[in-house]
Amino acid sequence: MTETENFVPLMKRSKGFKELKSLVIDEGICSGCSTCAAFCERIQLDEDGNAEPKSDCNMEIGAIKCNIEGTCYDVCPMVSFSNIEMDKAVFDKPREDMDIGYYKKIVAVRSKKPEILENAQDGGAATAFLAAALEGGLIDGVVVANRSGDWRTDAGIARTKEEIIAGAGTKYVRTPSAMKFGNTIRDIRKLAMVGTGCQTTGTRKAMVKLLKTVIEKTQESDTPLDLTLIGLFCFENFPYMRVKEKIESEFGTKMEDIVKTDITKGKFTITKKDGTTQQKPVKDFSDIVPESCDLCTNFTAEMADLSIGSVGTDTGWSTVIIRSDKGLTLLENAEKLGYIEVSDKVDMKPIKKGVSLKKGKREKAAEKRKKEGKYVPEYS
Ligand SMILES: Cc1cc2nc3c(=O)[nH]c(=O)nc-3n(C[C@H](O)[C@H](O)[C@H](O)COP(=O)(O)OP(=O)(O)OC[C@H]3O[C@@H](n4cnc5c(N)ncnc54)[C@H](O)[C@@H]3O)c2cc1C
Numbered sequence: 001m002t003e004t005e006n007f008v009p010l011m012k013r014s015k016g017f018k019e020l021k022s023l024v025i026d027e028g029i030c031s032g033c034s035t036c037a038a039f040c041e042r043i044q045l046d047e048d049g050n051a052e053p054k055s056d057c058n059m060e061i062g063a064i065k066c067n068i069e070g071t072c073y074d075v076c077p078m079v080s081f082s083n084i085e086m087d088k089a090v091f092d093k094p095r096e097d098m099d100i101g102y103y104k105k106i107v108a109v110r111s112k113k114p115e116i117l118e119n120a121q122d123g124g125a126a127t128a129f130l131a132a133a134l135e136g137g138l139i140d141g142v143v144v145a146n147r148s149g150d151w152r153t154d155a156g157i158a159r160t161k162e163e164i165i166a167g168a169g170t171k172y173v174r175t176p177s178a179m180k181f182g183n184t185i186r187d188i189r190k191l192a193m194v195g196t197g198c199q200t201t202g203t204r205k206a207m208v209k210l211l212k213t214v215i216e217k218t219q220e221s222d223t224p225l226d227l228t229l230i231g232l233f234c235f236e237n238f239p240y241m242r243v244k245e246k247i248e249s250e251f252g253t254k255m256e257d258i259v260k261t262d263i264t265k266g267k268f269t270i271t272k273k274d275g276t277t278q279q280k281p282v283k284d285f286s287d288i289v290p291e292s293c294d295l296c297t298n299f300t301a302e303m304a305d306l307s308i309g310s311v312g313t314d315t316g317w318s319t320v321i322i323r324s325d326k327g328l329t330l331l332e333n334a335e336k337l338g339y340i341e342v343s344d345k346v347d348m349k350p351i352k353k354g355v356s357l358k359k360g361k362r363e364k365a366a367e368k369r370k371k372e373g374k375y376v377p378e379y380s
Helices: 004-009 016-025 073-077 083-091 125-135 161-166 177-184 197-218 240-251 282-288 291-295 324-334 346-369
Strands: 041-045 051-053 105-111 141-147 155-159 190-195 226-232 256-262 265-274 278-280 306-309 320-321 340-343
Touching: 016 051, 016 073, 016 340, 073 197, 083 197, 105 125, 105 324, 125 141, 125 190, 125 226, 125 306, 125 320, 125 324, 125 340, 141 161, 155 161, 155 177, 161 291, 177 190, 177 226, 190 197, 197 226, 197 256, 226 324, 240 278, 240 282, 265 282, 278 282, 291 346, 306 324, 320 324, 324 340
Parallel strands: 141 190, 190 226, 226 306
Antiparallel strands: 041 051, 105 320, 105 340, 141 155, 256 265, 265 278, 306 320
16 A cells, blocks of 8 residues: 555545645636645645645645545545544544434533523534533634624634633634634644534545645654534535625625624524614525535535534524534533533434535536536535
């Protein structure tokens, strides 16, 4: 077996940035997950979060030395891979549910901490798990999505409970969380990341294929890597300028005046500083959805340790899909430390509906691309 085979046993042969560029970036289907830029300093993100070369790739020099052709290609979630093989590698078991991936259990969660609920999107499960994990010594830091007053986002490292809470709330804006995650592994070895399906898949691909072999070889550290992925359900996500222009024209409101955005039950809702809300059908936003989201099948962040969404539970609660032992530990730890209440009141129908809508959208987009002779990623 060659070194390259050992490096990416579950994926198509490594092809490097040239291939990534022609297959994904030039084709306009980069998801902006930013995982490729996490492991190579020669890739940067453009204004929309798409990957672009900063300088020529020589396959050797990287933030974490690539040394083997194709790190960026191998971690990209828009490059075909096998879900079945990934399940085996990550969870050591095949999925029984083809719609939402491998899982151990699904529960409803609500934070018991007022300071978390005040800032959270739904039941504050994500923030509660993270704050409790920090308190319980399960993590030393986490990559969260922070926003400015006009809703520009950036990935930040939260090392305190206050910083975790400051990052709460959904931003429907591409955020380079995976890049931050990759760049922070050197400094924080017990690190978590919150991310959407593409971000958690990209990062998981990196963990499965890359980190064991490359990082452990190239980084000297006595502390083993201990990485946690918290996934968010995601139907679609937007480049900042596209969503800003659209929100401002559809609602006639400046981004600075908005305190919360929410996409649920087919409606895009904004809550303004004065407490009033405005709603539009989410289909009015379909013209700004990136093609990568149309091609994605991963509504529930299937490669995360646990995944969180709003559909499936009552308002003010979060739906939580526990997938790995680590995910289960996060749940148990948060409950033990008094951060959450847990119930089994989850309705699977709207979750399945979300998956089915996403898969329907994917079928249409894939068919169109195939007719045009274009590349379509497959997730067997
Ligand atoms: C782009 C996007 C689309 C979504 N679409 C759906 C959907 O269709 N259906 C559904 O049920 N749920 C969807 N969700 C998930 C939902 O909006 C909530 O994030 C989820 O229910 C968790 O709520 P919470 O109260 O537990 O999270 P909180 O406690 O508020 O914490 C949210 C965490 O997510 C992080 N975060 C926020 N935005 C981003 C981002 N853009 N990238 C990376 N991390 C981020 C925050 O930093 C924080 O750590 C989506 C989320 C995102 C980001």
